[in-house]
Amino acid sequence: MTGGKEREDKMDLYYLCDSKKESVRSFILIILCIAGSFSCLAQGSTGNNFYSDFLSDLRNNNLSKGRIEIVTPAQLDTLVNYVCYQTSLQQKQGFPGYRIRIFSDGSQSARQKMFAEKARFLKHFEQYDVYISYVAPYWKIYVGDFLTRSEALKAYEAIKKVYPYAFIVNDFVKISD
Template identity: 30%
Template sequence: MAKKFSIITFIFFFGVSLHSFAQENEDWRLYKPGKTTNRQDSLRTIRENLNIQPELGSIKMIEDSRITQLNERKKEYPTKMDGYRVQIYFGDRSAAQEKRGAFVRSNPELGAYLSYLAPNFRLRVGDFRSRLEAEKLKKEIARNFPGCYIVKDKIELPPLEVAKTEDSENPAEN
């Protein structure tokens, strides 16, 4: 049995080695590369050969109603991103609501978010992409809300401010 195995192994390796010697050693640099084609040429050739003519058509979309509902829900509850807020209070509910009212009266353009973290409520204000923006608000409100500090939080996407230039204001003059 061992003798048969060694003979079969010898024949196998002998055959593999003969096959490897059969490879030719031609220099690949002797052959010029073929004509390269681009995608547009290929598509044009296919259209010409198949006589495909562009036509107007109609598309019928069949989608599950749950997809539409999901899109609507996404609009109602927008994606939140990492950002910064200024925490101005942490304590009982009634005091948190009072401070929230005071803040909203003085800064109606900024959001004030009351959240519960057992057993206390925390009041965080603003939606800032950078810590520098949050620092500016903190300096403004520190007199009325001492002890406020900046925290990382998930924020609602604030609108981007578009800087207007003289060129963009009067495009007809250019």
């Protein structure tokens, strides 16, 4: 009886060690993904090839005298490069969101009117950022950086009292820290 009990304990220990190996492998894979993502963030718009270049240098032994063999699944390379690409796009363009357009005019005196409207807006609503756009022949003023439509609607309710022709538009917005 005692021999059977010891054998069961050894088998349990074997399976426990085997499951620990799998969890360690999973943990290492997650750490590699996170490290790759952070390296993309640190590199900014030039980070797209950092991960690939780093692995290529290591595989070609350009950085060391010893032999290093790194085996990564192709899906991991694809995933990390995709995250780098998305991060650099968001840093360039901003995030999808909403702004409120309060002014649009294409007349010859539109530029002067636009600057007057900008000053008038800032007197009433200094908490919002103001963005000027010129696409010939129209001068436009957009205000705010709203991630959700509900945020934009709250601001719109206050703004439309002063600017009744204002409306909400989709745009890429800045996110302040």
